[in-house]
Amino acid sequence: MHRHAVDRRRTKSHACGALMACWLILGTVDTVLAGEPGWHTMKAAMVGCRDRAEFERIANIRSSGDKAAFEKAAVTAMAAGDCTIIARGTEVYLQEIVMSDGVAKVRTRKNQTGYWIDSTYLE
Numbered sequence: 001m002h003r004h005a006v007d008r009r010r011t012k013s014h015a016c017g018a019l020m021a022c023w024l025i026l027g028t029v030d031t032v033l034a035g036e037p038g039w040h041t042m043k044a045a046m047v048g049c050r051d052r053a054e055f056e057r058i059a060n061i062r063s064s065g066d067k068a069a070f071e072k073a074a075v076t077a078m079a080a081g082d083c084t085i086i087a088r089g090t091e092v093y094l095q096e097i098v099m100s101d102g103v104a105k106v107r108t109r110k111n112q113t114g115y116w117i118d119s120t121y122l123e
Contacts (some may be wrong), residue, residue: 034066040106040122042090047074048115049083055116058083084115094122 050056092106
């Protein structure tokens with residue numbers, strides 16, 4: 001084999017290794033594997049909201065531990081038609097995911113409306 005061909009293969013191999021290292025550092029590989037588009041199943045029931053900011057507001061209330069405030073916010077948003085409960089075991093289609101924020105936009109087979117949820121609830 002010619003020396004130039006060996007050098008090109010070695011350079012290509014190093015470039016691929018460097019690219020993989022960057023992906024791992026930046027989390028790109030994780031995003032592709034964990035957030036594959038397609039059908040997923042809900043691990044548990046979850047409030048999902050059409051608007052990401054509304055979902056994050058309700059999720060922050062939930063994580064604060066104030067159960068009464070969470071229930072009030074969730075019920076109010078559901079009564080307004082802004083949010084819904086997506087039941088455990090429901091098949092959802094992953095439309096969008098933001099791994100760094102832990103949120104995903106999904107839709108059910110019966111409803112084309114996208115809802116933002118906590119991405120850890122997806123199987």
